[in-house]
Amino acid sequence: MSEHKHEYVSEKEFVDEKLDIERSSVILEEEENSPIPEVAAIVSNKDDPSTPVLTFRYWVMAVLFSIILSFFNQFFWFRTTPMTISTLVIQLLSYPFGKFMAKVLPAGRLNPGPFNIKEHVLVALTANCAGGTAYAVDIIVIQKVFYDQDFGFGANFLLILTTQMLGYGMAGVLRRYLVYPAAMIWPANLVQVALFNTLHQDEDLAPGQWTRFKFFLVATLAMFCYQWIPGFLFPVISSIAWICWIKPDNLMLSQLTGAGGLGFGAISLDWNNIVAFLGSPLIVPWWAQVNIALGFFLIAWIMVPIAYYSNLWEAKKFPILTPRLFTDGGNKYVVTNILTDNVLDEAKYEAYGALRISTFFALTYGIGFAGLASMMSHTWLYHRHKLVAQWKQSREHSEDIHHKLMQAYPEVPDWWYAALFLIMTAVAITICEVWDYKLPWWGVLLAIFIAAIFSLPVGLIQAITNQQPGLNIITEYVIGYILPGRPIANVTFKTLGYISMAQAMTFTSDLKLGHYMKIPPRAMFWAQLLGTVIAGLVNLLTANWLLSSQEGVCTTNETFSCPSAGTFYSASVIWGVISPNRMFGPASMYKAVNYFFIIGFLLPFPFYFLKKVFPNTFLEYVHIPVLLAATGMMPPAQAYHYTNWLVLGFAFQYFARRYHPEWHLRFTYVLSAAFDSGVAFMVLISFFIFTIRDAEMVEWWGTRTDLCPLEGHPTIPAVPLTPAK
Template identity: 50%
Template structure:
């Protein structure tokens, strides 16, 4: 009997079997001649019935081994630990100036030697033999299905819990009361609400072959690489050996940018040459300026916001680079030096909110005792201003939203229409759907039950704790309606094109116009309307990963539910601990705990919630002209489409992707110039140079290196905090000045007086 592409003996199951995977052994072909005949028949069928999507056909194995144990002791231990550890580490690093998001790929790679060690050392004794609850700690070799479930657990802890922003902003920025219990309700309900939408649309977005979810193929490829038998190459090392070496190097190196020489985070040498020049520091600062010639020698700088550049194909990296250059080195400088919207009165690069005189806006002065906008106080304080950078990034965000819609319609419209019709009508069964049909499916009423209970609990919480959450019952229903309407079309777009349009601006706009003056209501509406849909897309993507790897659906569902609850508790517990123990968290610019993402979230709550879009981008606001970016974004893909039609032989035109290009700076703020420049450089080296000239090395070590760098940095970062940070042991020398550009945040308008800045006359 042949081995599967995963290097595992895979007897195929009979077509009439529709039970859950059991731990009993299926007879091998050497024991039962029937299996030899059936395997030959099945292999012939597989060649004819492979996925119609070429990328899937080349990547995903078309075999299944139902005898592989799935719910094992190893899976539970490694899965729960991976989920909890990634949840803790991601939230721990989220408040830092250079946050690090540790992806599930790190756990996916790290658990392999641990799983193999447990398989080698744990007792194989069978407990309660002959009983219905018979089990063993060691059912045999560590297998790929256990590995997939562990990764699903890790996925729950790898993504940020968006609702944490609400808690942080209320407690730290607004300094208002919100209890741990209410915070937990918001976090759990926003995370679990996505299960409802995922269950409703699962039959249209998971089962059909047309919905192929390109992002999953990276993990499928990695599973295959990790479970194929590997021999150490002559003069080289295995993937596991390479991972351990790279992890040790990353762990040891991070003591320099993390503690001893923090300037490695942003090496802005232009500021050293011109220590008294505001202009030079605006140009050269990697953290507070345009970042010209600034580089970071720190993996957290590189991967903080855009993820690992080693996982980005060069095509996408090039589009991000083009978008970054256009925004940072064309649009922002032109608007600033032409003094658009009084730009020179404020820093060139800042996510702060300002008064017309260049001083920071005192937001607390325009909030009344009921946590609502004080109109009279606002009129006395005057209109709110944004830096040119902040205003233009909102405009570029508007453009990216419409560009995504138009791009998908022009370049993928017919494909989406045809494949959507196939999903709704025929739902063609490819080999993967046929193999998965033998397992018990998750009943749809389970999802409906979760949805109804969750919406009911949310309405109760918002009404009962209206003083803390501000969102009325109708706001919850409207947010759910938006999520319900958009989950299917955005799910189709993501499943086919790997592009997920963001709804955060739309949700903020809607509730901002309907219910202005209530910042917490605006934030809650955004997380229920936008994040529940995003969570649904994440759950559906995980379902498709399990579909490709032949994980029993009920087992997959169980892992997702348990992982989501574990992640919610750990994220909130970690955030609450940090907020209670770190002095002046999010408020001191000299600390590493500056909470850049939460600062932007707070600013958005002021702009869209407290003041409302009418007073910023509407007829009562300063920035009404920024709305023209919506039109510009819609026209941009049309120009590319027309150019492609006019010059069909110019292949480079096909590589222009306007949603990616215009949305390149979507993470700015809180991301800074040095995050992008170093990410692009690393992406070029990995995705272009190594991939093109040493494809053998790229294929063998690229993703392994990415996971090792993440893991080594994370472990050292936590060790430094526990060993030195808790005791406030720091080194005070010029090498620990994060950027070394004190004048980068200064205005250049004449006569503007700002603390710690020279006045220009």
């Protein structure tokens, strides 16, 4: 990854000092701070090692809020319009709760003084490990809904636990490269740090200046009140496809401008809609957003229309933007017609016909190939010297002031991480051997090996850009060639390979947050384990409840249509049932997408050498892996999600940062937290008042969903099916 001279200053070298860990408080000179402006402005350079952390108050709040967060996020994951309640909400709720417990509990071991910031951070870290829905739940859902298969609660829980916890071992190795160095800032953590400081620290204010806490409260209340408009009263403003509305019966206009099409000109006035798939645009550095914008415009608004209207791969038989599966005639592909015991039946496949997908879906896979290859060449070109230097320095402590302060605490022994990694690997092998996942023991080891190889380069990208290239495509590609025709083996391999790496990133990011907030590493280790176990159990219980209580869930249910599970199922068919050799092999219509591997690998080279020839130009900001990963969330993300996300990113990460830098450093991250909190409170209250009672808003023009009815239609109508005799 290149050094972005206009975005971050270079790393400053500090004199190697030994900390006096017996001091109850460490107070530093003002100039001894992080070399990164955003970090220096938000993260405190003081610490008190005597602050209690694993208190009774922590255990009560950690368990309670982890259960609440994992339940609601799993519940909303099934919804047609997904919603994620961020850990920022738990940060806010746990603050008054902790203050209340400190006030009412008797003083002593259960209540060791005022509720402190480190307890608060640890509660949030535990909740963060519980906040994400377990990816393995997708396996369980498609097994039950689409493949009529259920291995039982025990097997399902162990699968979730192993796929969620394998990343711990990788995080233990990665901390030397992705946590200790000052340049690895993990931008999303700065939002949480800003909120912690807002709640716990007094600020030096000019007369009439708002505190960050007051700003947070006002912004949260404002978003809470506003969100009732797009979220309940007037949902049409969530996706205003105004160009399409001009002539809704025009097919091409609908395909290009509809919210379900390419979204030209579509506007969203719904914060939840904007951040649903890409996260908050207020925290991603502007240079990274420029790369995302370039990637999106080139792929979604140039490549896709050209490919579609030139009828590449008979594109016009299918909608312009869809993950659904089709027959050659444009009808729904019924996968069960080609399976026997959930394995591809060659005779049935030959009789039924080949699988077809939209041209956009095929191109998305090609771009994913290119992004993965470019990540490897880019990391080698830009980071090979830095990685070697960091390896040599990993046993020293010549880092920034935050790393120096952390020397006051015992580090987690490497064998803790190694033991957990080996145990989870053994459990994963046992699961696949005992139950009929059709994935042999060597397949489990291969998946984990792939995750381990890619974890460092992916971490380098995420630590600086807040964007995470995924391994889902390469893992399903590899096992699809090795074990064709086995959909459950394919998705299990993908989950072990992809999510092990993704979880390693989550745990490493949390370690960096603990690093910023000076949390004892061993306390973080147990907090992360606690949150992960609670989440796995609650996710599974919630999923089982919805699958058994909601009729037509993930298929015909309009409220719980499971868009992510639908895409996951399509991938299981493409890579597992049909296999990559049939879909993208030499005899396939889509064989050209394999060239994207070569294109992606070569793309970083010209930009690397051009940057050396033309230093201090826009080339400093070109980041090919981020550019190619731009459309990685499409589908289920829609094009208009990107455009509205980029508009807000420009307003805050470019305009406010450049022309109002003091305001930007002081309030932007707090504003992001406030908006997330306001939306989450509205959704929670709406759920208890309306959703749980099956109550809906009165139908009127503002609740209509058919204002652009042709946006998901193909140009060439499907061939009518011949009725069975």
